[in-house]
Amino acid sequence: MAKPSREKGKASKTRLLTIAASEFAKRGYNAKISDIVAAAGLTQPAFYIYYPSKEAIFEELVQAFHNRVRTLIENSLLDSATEKQNVYEHIKTKLEMFFEFLSAEPDLTRIGLFVDPNRAQVRAEMVRMVQENLVKEQQAGYFRSNLDMEFVAECLVSMIEQLTETRLLPGLSSAERLATQVVDLLLKGMIKE
Amino acid sequence: MAKPSREKGKASKTRLLTIAASEFAKRGYNAKISDIVAAAGLTQPAFYIYYPSKEAIFEELVQAFHNRVRTLIENSLLDSATEKQNVYEHIKTKLEMFFEFLSAEPDLTRIGLFVDPNRAQVRAEMVRMVQENLVKEQQAGYFRSNLDMEFVAECLVSMIEQLTETRLLPGLSSAERLATQVVDLLLKGMIKE
Amino acid sequence: MAKPSREKGKASKTRLLTIAASEFAKRGYNAKISDIVAAAGLTQPAFYIYYPSKEAIFEELVQAFHNRVRTLIENSLLDSATEKQNVYEHIKTKLEMFFEFLSAEPDLTRIGLFVDPNRAQVRAEMVRMVQENLVKEQQAGYFRSNLDMEFVAECLVSMIEQLTETRLLPGLSSAERLATQVVDLLLKGMIKE
Amino acid sequence: MAKPSREKGKASKTRLLTIAASEFAKRGYNAKISDIVAAAGLTQPAFYIYYPSKEAIFEELVQAFHNRVRTLIENSLLDSATEKQNVYEHIKTKLEMFFEFLSAEPDLTRIGLFVDPNRAQVRAEMVRMVQENLVKEQQAGYFRSNLDMEFVAECLVSMIEQLTETRLLPGLSSAERLATQVVDLLLKGMIKE
């Protein structure tokens, strides 16, 4: 492993990371280094110039997703303090941001949400973040007080994950559309009146 | 005391299938034949007496889950015609059945819902079934008419799947409890009043 | 890794061990598994049926030598109590045994004495054994009392090792001859009279 | 303050050689070029500016040791002609010189004596030199005439080598001390009186 610093090397490293993301997203951790380097126009040993092991590059991708999630969480919490919309719009905006976030880097999202063996951890983090937000609204009197907000958060996150997989990433629905639908369903419920 | 030779073979085959289910559920498709046969007290070639390949036994498990889902669907649709409860109870009962179904064979469930690379198919089937049920209730006037029932069904199924993974299979919640919570959330919504 | 028990498997395992001994003796730890299995008329994976790793088979050979050394030590100490020859004959006999022992399994000897990275340990063990023997003779008054027997033991062992490598294993001298020469030199010294 | 460009190259080459000696001494021929250049603050291609291959630099170190041995031999033979001490002192002085020589460049010594695959050659050279010296003393009547001086030389050299490895290089004994002990043991022998 050397420490590349000039342009071409950096480009190779980036290419490897991007292609690795795509391969891991498609085939899970079984993605082959040989395919990755081939797609990057390199030979096998070149991989090890930039990453010490297959595990390392995978972990780097997982951490990249984690970091992005953490950033989103922090920003999102700040926003919630500053904005003052009605509750529908407020929640919808946040959901939309969430969906946008997840669709911005589809491969990273797939890796973080679906292929990482420790994906339960990120999920738990997301659930916690959502729960905190919801509890605030609940305390502000917007939601029924008898709702278990951890349960609700878990349901919401699972919906987000699923809709991301089946509608958002395949391009069948926009972030805005999904946010609207989810808010409408979850806030109002299914019952008439 | 009958012909033990015939029975022994069947027993071995069943044992292999059960253990394979457990291994695939635990380790995904990467589960090793060598581990499976070892746990079954057999040697590797014995495996190939009963199943032509790793893929074949995996597919058999996936199909077993599919078949169970199909059976559930048929029974469920029948039930829905015969029963005459209020809508809460009605839906809750079905959800409870669904959760019971999923918890009855945890390994099969995990394989069908989480490890099968084509799990989207079963999911779609489940979504369709749920959707059909919901449409009927909607047409009967129980639900808001502006709800896209395909969307709702997808949300509901994703919640079911997730809660199955995080609460039902680990034994943290009962089927009855989860059904109650889901019904309460989805039917009434989160908003006060 | 299976547990072979029938004849052919046992033969293969033994062949692998024998050939491995020869290869390690010739080329050091860098000996290649591929050469070993080829010489054994097997393919690479067959190796891993019998030994879990290259390190494992090497360690097995090293341990085999250690065990033989330990056995020799125990027997040798017993002998020293029972026999009652003059001191020349006594020491010569023991030296001869030692040389015979080292020439009995040349590959094992080379591995234990020259290629094992931890060969200092066995050497130390051998030095200790020789020292104990010498001290007894010294206390019995056969040797000068101002000799540091640890130093003498170390010299003796190094001579044994060297003569084994350059004369015994190549077949240039017999164990008996070497024992005679060493005893003559070490006991009488070089000075005339 | 002269031409630093020429000097820098020479300095790099020397540094590589020194570090290579240290690495080969520590890890045997398996020492890695990548480690050597890293320790020298250079990159891998720089190595090949100065040495055509790994084998070449290793051989250069081996030859350096050989040359030093040859020089020692010549000087030693001259000395033996000029000096006129008693035989104990005479031999002891030479042994001490030998030990000093071996401890002066520990890395080179380790490479020449222990890691060079052809170390038998240098050993043979050293044996021959020692033998020549001993034969002279023997002819002068100092030693028993029935001693095979080639055998004695080989024993002596092996002792020197071993004591160098276990006592001299680790700093446990001085050259003078070892020389004294060896002379005492070998000349007088172990027997009392």
Place this chain on the structure above:
DNA sequence: GATGAATGAGATTTCATTCAT
């Protein structure tokens, strides 16, 4: 109904070495 023994194909990783600048 099963086993002992073995293999084909391929995966990750290592290391000396070279090309272009």
Place this chain on the structure above:
DNA sequence: GATGAATGAAATCTCATTCAT
């Protein structure tokens, strides 16, 4: 006088699968 970037060749090890009995 040196570097950034890359490679050829090979080594260890894994795993589903098969042959002969």
